[in-house]
Amino acid sequence: MTNIIHYINSIVIHFKPKFWNAGTSKTQGQILFNYRKFWFSSVTLRSLVSLVPIAILFMFTYVLENKAIRNENHLHTIRLTSNTRRTLTYFFEERLDALKFIIQEERFESLNNPQTLQYILRNLQRGFGGIIDLGLITDAGLQTNYVGPFDLKNKDYSTQKWFISCVQNGSYLSDVFLGYRNMPHMIIALKQPIPNGSFYILRATLDIQNFIEILSTLELSERGEAFLCNRDGFLQTPSKYYGELLKRVDLPIPAYSRHTQVLEAVDRSGNPILIGYAYIENSPYILMLVKRSEVILKGWYLLRKEINWVFGISVILTLIVVLGISTFMVNKIYDADQTRLKALERLEGSSRLISIGRLAAGVAHEINNPLAVIGENAGLIEDIFNLKKEYSGDQQVKELIAAVLESVERCGGITKQLLEFARHFELKILPLHLERIISGVLSFLRKEAVYRNIAIHTDIPDDFPVISSDQGSLQQIFLNLFNNAFQAMEKGGRLDIRATTHMEGQVRISVSDDGCGISEEDQQKIFEPFFTTKGMKGGTGLGLSITYGLVRKLKGEISVQSRVGKGTTFTITLPIKHGGDIKDETLTG
Amino acid sequence: MKILVVDDEKKFAKVLAERLKLRGFDVTPVFDGASALTQLRGGRFDGMVLDLRLPDMDGIQVLRQTRERLPDVKVVVLSGHATQQDFKTCRELGAAACFHKPAKISELTQALRDFREK
Numbered sequence: 027m028t029n030i031i032h033y034i035n036s037i038v039i040h041f042k043p044k045f046w047n048a049g050t051s052k053t054q055g056q057i058l059f060n061y062r063k064f065w066f067s068s069v070t071l072r073s074l075v076s077l078v079p080i081a082i083l084f085m086f087t088y089v090l091e092n093k094a095i096r097n098e099n100h101l102h103t104i105r106l107t108s109n110t111r112r113t114l115t116y117f118f119e120e121r122l123d124a125l126k127f128i129i130q131e132e133r134f135e136s137l138n139n140p141q142t143l144q145y146i147l148r149n150l151q152r153g154f155g156g157i158i159d160l161g162l163i164t165d166a167g168l169q170t171n172y173v174g175p176f177d178l179k180n181k182d183y184s185t186q187k188w189f190i191s192c193v194q195n196g197s198y199l200s201d202v203f204l205g206y207r208n209m210p211h212m213i214i215a216l217k218q219p220i221p222n223g224s225f226y227i228l229r230a231t232l233d234i235q236n237f238i239e240i241l242s243t244l245e246l247s248e249r250g251e252a253f254l255c256n257r258d259g260f261l262q263t264p265s266k267y268y269g270e271l272l273k274r275v276d277l278p279i280p281a282y283s284r285h286t287q288v289l290e291a292v293d294r295s296g297n298p299i300l301i302g303y304a305y306i307e308n309s310p311y312i313l314m315l316v317k318r319s320e321v322i323l324k325g326w327y328l329l330r331k332e333i334n335w336v337f338g339i340s341v342i343l344t345l346i347v348v349l350g351i352s353t354f355m356v357n358k359i360y361d362a363d364q365t366r367l368k369a370l371e372r373l374e375g376s377s378r379l380i381s382i383g384r385l386a387a388g389v390a391h392e393i394n395n396p397l398a399v400i401g402e403n404a405g406l407i408e409d410i411f412n413l414k415k416e417y418s419g420d421q422q423v424k425e426l427i428a429a430v431l432e433s434v435e436r437c438g439g440i441t442k443q444l445l446e447f448a449r450h451f452e453l454k455i456l457p458l459h460l461e462r463i464i465s466g467v468l469s470f471l472r473k474e475a476v477y478r479n480i481a482i483h484t485d486i487p488d489d490f491p492v493i494s495s496d497q498g499s500l501q502q503i504f505l506n507l508f509n510n511a512f513q514a515m516e517k518g519g520r521l522d523i524r525a526t527t528h529m530e531g532q533v534r535i536s537v538s539d540d541g542c543g544i545s546e547e548d549q550q551k552i553f554e555p556f557f558t559t560k561g562m563k564g565g566t567g568l569g570l571s572i573t574y575g576l577v578r579k580l581k582g583e584i585s586v587q588s589r590v591g592k593g594t595t596f597t598i599t600l601p602i603k604h605g606g607d608i609k610d611e612t613l614t615g
Numbered sequence: 616m617k618i619l620v621v622d623d624e625k626k627f628a629k630v631l632a633e634r635l636k637l638r639g640f641d642v643t644p645v646f647d648g649a650s651a652l653t654q655l656r657g658g659r660f661d662g663m664v665l666d667l668r669l670p671d672m673d674g675i676q677v678l679r680q681t682r683e684r685l686p687d688v689k690v691v692v693l694s695g696h697a698t699q700q701d702f703k704t705c706r707e708l709g710a711a712a713c714f715h716k717p718a719k720i721s722e723l724t725q726a727l728r729d730f731r732e733k
């Protein structure tokens with residue numbers, strides 16, 4: 027588990043852009059603005075701009091496709107329901123018309139003859155099929171003649187609902203019922219008046235198997251079915267899913283409509299369904315076609331899946347591009363800022379040095395004149411003492427004056443150094459004595475060296491060449507290197523400065539300390555601006571960077587060798603003759 | 616020999632003049648460029664100790680005019696805050712020697728005597 031987390035972390039770190047931690051780490055220096063926030067807003071804005079249109083487009087496609095598929099399904103269901111209704115209506119009407127024809131053609135007496143009626147039934151069965159038996163019923167409700175598979179002759183129907191209804195309306199088409207024979211069937215009955223004011227009724231039984239067949243031949247989708255129910259909602263043909271024959275159907279009974287309709291509903295177990303229905307004219311039947319929505323929408327679900335995939339991939343690709351562009355952009359800005367920041371810091375650093383230089387020069391200037399007056403006055407006193415005999419023997423006064431003059435000379439040396447130090451900020455290539463520059467810089471550090479018991483060894487051979495270089499830059503380079511060495515060392519350290527003639531036309535100066543040393547990792551970054559190991563002790567991280575810049579400006583090179591705990595050596599290689607013009611032949615430094 | 620000491624720091628000029636007198640020079644101290652040029656025109660001076668920072672004009676100007684009009688007067692520059700470049704210019708204009716303040720009197724007299732012998 028931890029391994030996996032570690033692995034993920036290493037991947038994340040690999041992809042983490044440079045600016046991510048800008049401003050969070052102490053070594054990063056100043057920060058111009060919050061890159062991460064900027065990155066987030068860039069990603070958000072770009073994502074919105076590119077994803078919202080995609081989302082809208084896909085939503086439209088979704089809605090339109092869904093509607094189209096639904097409409098098509100509704101239409102298909104309506105058409106199928108309507109066709110089936112026509113078939114069923116035709117079926118009923120055909121049989122009713124056949125009975126009408128018979129009742130018009132035959133007289134009561136011939137119909138009452140079992141042989142004739144048997145003959146008619148056979149003809150009907152041959153011509154139309156679907157008729158089980160025929161019966162003749164008198165106005166008293168007594169079945170006087172019957173042909174068919176059951177023994178129903180002389181049955182009394184006078185109290186039966188169908189009989190009463192047929193007497194009233196002249197014809198009757200029944201629901202499916204069990205009746206005396208105790209099996210589901212339906213009947214068609216027709217009333218025929220006779221001249222004496224009485225009437226008789228011809229009744230035929232229809233086999234429900236016929237419409238079960240009509241309904242079962244319909245091409246319906248999986249788990250879809252068609253059945254008939256009466257207007258009270260009782261099933262007239264068998265149903266697989268929505269109830270038992272002659273029991274109430276498990277679905278809502280749709281309201282009466284002359285036309286075929288379609289409605290969406292939910293079945294008892296909560297599945298959405300599509301019901302196509304039609305009231306069959308002149309009959310108690312309602313034709314119902316039921317389809318499971320999930321089945322008919324299968325095509326839509328497949329399409330939707332495809333749309334979702336395309337949408338998902340588009341979103342992912344867009345996000346990758348957005349992330350890429352934003353990261354690239356913020357990285358560029360970050361790089362530009364860092365470059366600018368470094369330039370600014372460099373400028374700030376050098377301008378600070380120039381300010382310090384100016385201040386030092388100003389102080390030196392102001393002190394120099396009174397110092398000269400002190401010197402001259404002390405000199406005059408010395409002169410007078412030397413010239414006048416009454417004073418010349420006074421050894422003590424002479425020594426006092428000598429001490430004053432010596433101090434004046436020392437102060438003069440310091441002010442002169444300060445002035446020299448302040449003056450060299452632009453490159454002035456002059457022939458220089460390196461040992462003078464080094465001892466000049468060391469003179470600033472001698473006090474500290476004594477105080478901290480640091481031994482300084484300078485090894486510059488007598489035949490060391492005069493080099494053409496810039497004094498100010500060299501002073502600063504050495505000051506920085508010596509300061510660094512001092513900071514690396516504890517009390518009782520040793521600073522070695524060694525100069526040798528390197529290859530032809532080059533000199534090499536090494537500055538070694540036996541201080542704390544620099545780790546391999548830090549050696550890589552030591553010349554980078556703002557890199558500091560001094561932490562809170564107040565390093566700007568610019569010292570070695572400036573040094574590096576100055577050495578490069580003098581067309582030299584600087585390198586570092588160090589071992590932690592053993593010490594550090596900085597090696598500078600400088601050309602003896604600088605490429606630039608030699609501006610003065612005077613030896614300085 | 617007759618020497619003009621030019622320095623805006625009066626105390627310094629007077630004391631330096633005194634010290635040079637003790638060493639056998641005939642010294643006149645002045646404290647600005649204009650009086651220096653007037654003095655040079657009036658009296659026959661052999662040499663001049665010149666500061667580069669004067670209240671009324673630049674010491675280098677004084678040097679230039681002196682060299683143009685009185686090429687025999689030898690000039691020793693003694694400045695508190697001249698740059699190497701300033702000294703270089705002075706030498707190019709014909710100054711015999713250049714010193715930073717505070718300078719040793721022995722070096723100064725040496726320089727004055729050197730050019731006198733020339």
